Amino acid sequence: MTNPNVVVSDAKSGIGMAITAAVPKSLALLGAAQVTVTRKKYLKKTETAREGGETARINAWVDSMRASSPTRIRSKISLQSETDQEHNSWIANHPSALSMFEQIVSSSKGKQIVMFLDYDGTLSPIVEDPDRAFMTKEMREAVRDVARYFPTAIVTGRCRDKVCGFVKLPGLYYAGSHGMDIKGPSKCTYNEDNQGVLFQPASEYLPMIEEVYKTLLECTKSIPGVKVENNKFCASVHYRCVDENMWGGLAEQVRVVINNYPKLRLTEGRKVLEIRPTIKWDKGKALEFLLESFGYADSNDVLPIYIGDDRTDEDAFKVLRNRGQGFGILVSKVPKETNASYSLRETTEVKDFLRLLVAWKRLSLKGS
Numbered sequence: 001m002t003n004p005n006v007v008v009s010d011a012k013s014g015i016g017m018a019i020t021a022a023v024p025k026s027l028a029l030l031g032a033a034q035v036t037v038t039r040k041k042y043l044k045k046t047e048t049a050r051e052g053g054e055t056a057r058i059n060a061w062v063d064s065m066r067a068s069s070p071t072r073i074r075s076k077i078s079l080q081s082e083t084d085q086e087h088n089s090w091i092a093n094h095p096s097a098l099s100m101f102e103q104i105v106s107s108s109k110g111k112q113i114v115m116f117l118d119y120d121g122t123l124s125p126i127v128e129d130p131d132r133a134f135m136t137k138e139m140r141e142a143v144r145d146v147a148r149y150f151p152t153a154i155v156t157g158r159c160r161d162k163v164c165g166f167v168k169l170p171g172l173y174y175a176g177s178h179g180m181d182i183k184g185p186s187k188c189t190y191n192e193d194n195q196g197v198l199f200q201p202a203s204e205y206l207p208m209i210e211e212v213y214k215t216l217l218e219c220t221k222s223i224p225g226v227k228v229e230n231n232k233f234c235a236s237v238h239y240r241c242v243d244e245n246m247w248g249g250l251a252e253q254v255r256v257v258i259n260n261y262p263k264l265r266l267t268e269g270r271k272v273l274e275i276r277p278t279i280k281w282d283k284g285k286a287l288e289f290l291l292e293s294f295g296y297a298d299s300n301d302v303l304p305i306y307i308g309d310d311r312t313d314e315d316a317f318k319v320l321r322n323r324g325q326g327f328g329i330l331v332s333k334v335p336k337e338t339n340a341s342y343s344l345r346e347t348t349e350v351k352d353f354l355r356l357l358v359a360w361k362r363l364s365l366k367g368s
């Protein structure tokens, strides 16, 4: 994509000049001391990158950006009967966690249920503005009640402080930045000195992410609708409100920026590109870490339930599947490729599931 507003310094003239080529500003922003980008060098670099298959890589990104998240299963022919078939097979393989509620709780006999909840698309509906993704009062009450009976963690791509501000419940564990920032409840017994912070495996990346966030903010500012979010150990570039014709250009901008940071990698969520450290840490690792912190590292006495809607939640679903323990529940109205065992159609169904769990627990306590 071309960005007419990109300005590159021209070594010969010594002045900034606008060019209709992609993205050098991100490089220039890194500071003259670190990188000096001349127009000539920039064009050469772009050419070489293109020849080296960069274009193919960016095209692949754009294709992936077009797919929903996790990848939607597509019919080759969009006949109604095929769609019905697809849906029936989806429900047969990933039944509703509401209709399977009895089976789910009966498999928890003698085990401690531990709840893991993603935030966006799970506890709050997807909205255009990430800063306005509020959860309802009813959902908050449902989560609060669940946390009274079961250890409960919010596992999110968001920055931990931001999600705490949305959820506003003190009795939970919060794993922000895709699990790279884990904190227990205020009265956490694991690490009281550090105000309940349990684990920050990517703390050394903090200055780098801050720098990348600022660079992305600057180099994408001319693309209408882009929103860059600082998620502390991860920077997120939202394209939900960007014209689809500009997605290629945006992907290219992001690629050029992260090409300068070999210690960072890109992952995708729902209409969002996320730049994060290459360390082997994700929501699945966070789930394992939390189970261990709760004393269930190698235990059969636990039934973890993870509810999420996003590609990044697949890492946690996969962990549960590999452990042969607990269940992943994918929130989705449409068939998707997933490692989850069950499905829920939308956030209101998540709330219903949580309420059922609380009602079932209260009943079983009365009976005991």
Ligand SMILES: O=P(O)(O)OC[C@H]1O[C@H](O[C@H]2O[C@H](CO)[C@@H](O)[C@H](O)[C@H]2O)[C@H](O)[C@@H](O)[C@@H]1O
Binding pocket: 118, 119, 120, 121, 125, 126, 127, 128, 129, 130, 131, 133, 155, 156, 157, 158, 159, 229, 231, 236, 238, 240, 269, 270, 271, 272, 274, 310, 312
């Ligand atoms: O792990 P999650 O809790 O699901 O967080 C993933 C990302 O969620 C947010 O973005 C998504 O929700 C926004 C609000 O509904 C929506 O506008 C955006 O298109 C979605 O990608 C959040 O803003 C990101 O920082 C999270 O990484």
